[in-house]
Every structure is written in structure tokens, then in C-alpha cells.
Amino acid sequence: MATINRNLEATENKSARLIDARGPRFGAVITTAVLAVALVTHSAVLIGLQLLVFATGAFLGPQKSPYALIYKKFVKPRLSGDVPTEDVRPPQFAQKIGFLFAVTALSGAILSAPVLFAVATSFALAAAFLNAAFNFCLGCELYLLIARATNR
Amino acid sequence: MRTLAPLAFVLAISAAYGFWYRRTRGRVVAKKAPESQPLGLTPAQIGVELGTRGTLVQFSSAFCSPCRATRALLTDITADQPDIVHVDIDAESHLELVRKLDIRSTPTTLILDRNGLEIGRAVGAPKRDQVISALAAIKL
Numbered sequence: 001m002a003t004i005n006r007n008l009e010a011t012e013n014k015s016a017r018l019i020d021a022r023g024p025r026f027g028a029v030i031t032t033a034v035l036a037v038a039l040v041t042h043s044a045v046l047i048g049l050q051l052l053v054f055a056t057g058a059f060l061g062p063q064k065s066p067y068a069l070i071y072k073k074f075v076k077p078r079l080s081g082d083v084p085t086e087d088v089r090p091p092q093f094a095q096k097i098g099f100l101f102a103v104t105a106l107s108g109a110i111l112s113a114p115v116l117f118a119v120a121t122s123f124a125l126a127a128a129f130l131n132a133a134f135n136f137c138l139g140c141e142l143y144l145l146i147a148r149a150t151n152r
Numbered sequence: 153m154r155t156l157a158p159l160a161f162v163l164a165i166s167a168a169y170g171f172w173y174r175r176t177r178g179r180v181v182a183k184k185a186p187e188s189q190p191l192g193l194t195p196a197q198i199g200v201e202l203g204t205r206g207t208l209v210q211f212s213s214a215f216c217s218p219c220r221a222t223r224a225l226l227t228d229i230t231a232d233q234p235d236i237v238h239v240d241i242d243a244e245s246h247l248e249l250v251r252k253l254d255i256r257s258t259p260t261t262l263i264l265d266r267n268g269l270e271i272g273r274a275v276g277a278p279k280r281d282q283v284i285s286a287l288a289a290i291k292l
Contacts, residue, residue: 040156087220090217091217125159129162130166130173136173139213139214140217140257143213145256151247
């Protein structure tokens, strides 16, 4: 009977914006492919481009990322049925983490530090692949651990 | 063409983790010997009175996609069970409790008996039938 909400901020914020949940998942598939090629070819250019994509997703919102625009223009019109929605904040958090890894990887490329490049690209690739293949929620796994570690 | 070994390595590790993730998330794991807990959770700790039969304590956070679905699911399950209380707690603003209960990710749902003792928990969006059978198994 009784569901008590002590959590207006976290889950049922009226201003929480909902987006089509399939958009970020589609973006994760392209991100996985781009990062895989970048890892194999050690391409600073590809990491740079992916960094820009992460930046738009992280700071303007995942629904504004170039991959989301491709999804809206070419993929969404072909889909039918109910639109699954999700809060915009979890995928935006994931884009921010991706952005940090891309910055690290690009620094590695610029500083001629191939190990740094490979490790940072690998972490971003792993997160994107897990999201694409298993609907992995990075914010769910990471955010509370960060909060636990940083707030004493 | 550079070597494919790092790519193969990353994908293999990620896939292994992914299959484990998919298999374990949402599963209700029974807590062995809840009697061994010194004390159950109190209304003061979770902010609401305990249900007369049991309580579902959900921990959520802002960057959590399945938290909304979990909330809707548990609201639905408890709708026709007046003796079960569902409470949704923002993990970030209750870090002391989160550490004490060793909550590591969201959503995490604890199933408490009427004394506030944890008899089971599910990490990830819980499976409906497993929550229902865990609630049905609560001894009064």
C-alpha cells in the first residue's frame, strides 16, 4: 500500500527530462566501433573526433550528440511501437566519464605516451561496449562509489 | 595494420564482465541467518515506520537509469499489500547508512522482515517474481 518517497530529487523530480532510451544505446554502438578502430590504429584523429562527440553529449546533453542526430534522422523513423524513455542524467553522466577518458587518451597521443593512450582508450571502449551489448549503466556502478570515496 | 591483441583483450574482459553483470543484476539473494544481525534497521534510520509484515528499502541515485523502473515495479508490487511498506532513499544523501549496509551501486533493494532484519537484497532492477516470493516467504 504505502510507497514513501524520500527521494524526490533522485527519481521523481518533476523537472527530470526524459529522452528516448534507444538513442544513447545506438550512440554506444557507434562509439564502440570508433574506439575499437582508434585502439587498433592508434589514431589520435579518431580519438579527437570521439572526444568532440563525448563533449557535446556531456555538456549539451546526450540527445544533442552527433550520434543522437543520426539516430533521430535515420533510425528512429524505422522503429515502431512504444518509445522506452529514460532520465537524461544517467547517459549524460556516462558521456562525461567518456569525455574524461578521451581527454586522457588524446593527451597520451600528443605526449607520445602510447601506453596512456591505449589504457584510456581501452576503458572508454569497455564502457561503451558494455552499454551497447549489455545495457550497462555506468552511473549506477560508479557514482555511488565516487560519492562514498569523496564524502567523508 | 597494428596488432589486434589489445582490442581482443578488452572485448574479452568486457564480455566476461557483461555476462556476469546480466546474470547477477536483479537477482534477489537471500541473506543467510538474518538472526545473526545484532539489530534490524530502525524507522529512524530509514525515515518511515516499518511495515507490519515487511519493508522494501530501495536505494537510488540521480545517475541511475533502472531506478525509475525499480520504483514503479516496487510501487506496483506493494499496491495491494497493505502490510508491506516501500521506501525509496536517495543513497547520496544517506552515505553513512549506505556504508553501514555496504551498498555499492544503485538501485539496491533490501527486503526487511517486520523487525527490520535484512532477509534478502537485490542489486539492479529486481526481478518481479523473486521479490514477490521473497515477500511471501516472510515469517510472521
